[in-house]
């Protein structure tokens with residue numbers, strides 16, 4: 001990719017809570033760097049299109065120079081077409097009393113469809129971050145249905161677990177979080193998280 005050429009970045013669940021913060025971070029250069037233009041592909045389901053329209057109006061209002069365009073769609077084949085990076089956020093979140101694994105029946109279908117769409121339409125070197133829970137299982141499912149994309153290009157979002165651990169240690173020791181370094185976390189993003 002020539003320098004300065006826009007990359008295509010899909011965010012699923014683009015009308016949801018997490019996407020609301022994520023889209024502006026991608027659009028203002030926090031994620032791919034302040035010299036990397038982007039074209040945003042925003043995917044959600046039909047009932048969320050009104051809210052997504054509002055998100056797009058906000059993108060317009062920000063008038064960020066790195067944003068070279070956006071595509072708003074309900075169609076996976078449009079959303080995943082030629083994408084360089086995929087943030088798979090769109091999924092049902094937990095309600096009170098639920099474990100992340102209780103979301104499997106609702107969310108697995110989504111990651112099967114999106115894995116197939118990645119396989120068919122995305123660039124073969126696309127990098128995929130799965131956020132929708134249960135994130136680790138969904139990442140595995142997505143990768144399974146996208147056999148033409150290297151497995152190492154799929155990751156489940158556990159950065160939250162790392163930040164959580166770092167903050168918990170800082171609190172316990174009465175330090176600023178910036179003074180806690182070299183934290184390593186491993187395992188599943190589930191109720192086995194400690195603390």
Ligand SMILES: NC(=O)c1ccc[n+]([C@@H]2O[C@H](COP(=O)([O-])OP(=O)(O)OC[C@H]3O[C@@H](n4cnc5c(N)ncnc54)[C@H](O)[C@@H]3O)[C@@H](O)[C@H]2O)c1
Pocket residue numbers: 012013014015016017018019043044045048089090091092093094110130131132133134135156157158160161189
């Ligand atoms: N891995 C992590 O660290 C982590 C952290 C927080 C939340 N999550 C998970 O992220 C997911 C989203 O959370 P949220 O708070 O943004 O939820 P939300 O309900 O605010 O947003 C979800 C969005 O996904 C959309 N959606 C549903 N089905 C879709 C589909 N088939 N294709 C595209 N979009 C679809 C919904 O319409 C909605 O706009 C949840 O599964 C939540 O559990 C993961």
Ligand SMILES: O=C(O)C[C@H](O)C(=O)O
Pocket residue numbers: 093094100133160189
């Ligand atoms: O708790 C959830 O379901 C959302 C997320 O996975 C979290 O750990 O905050």
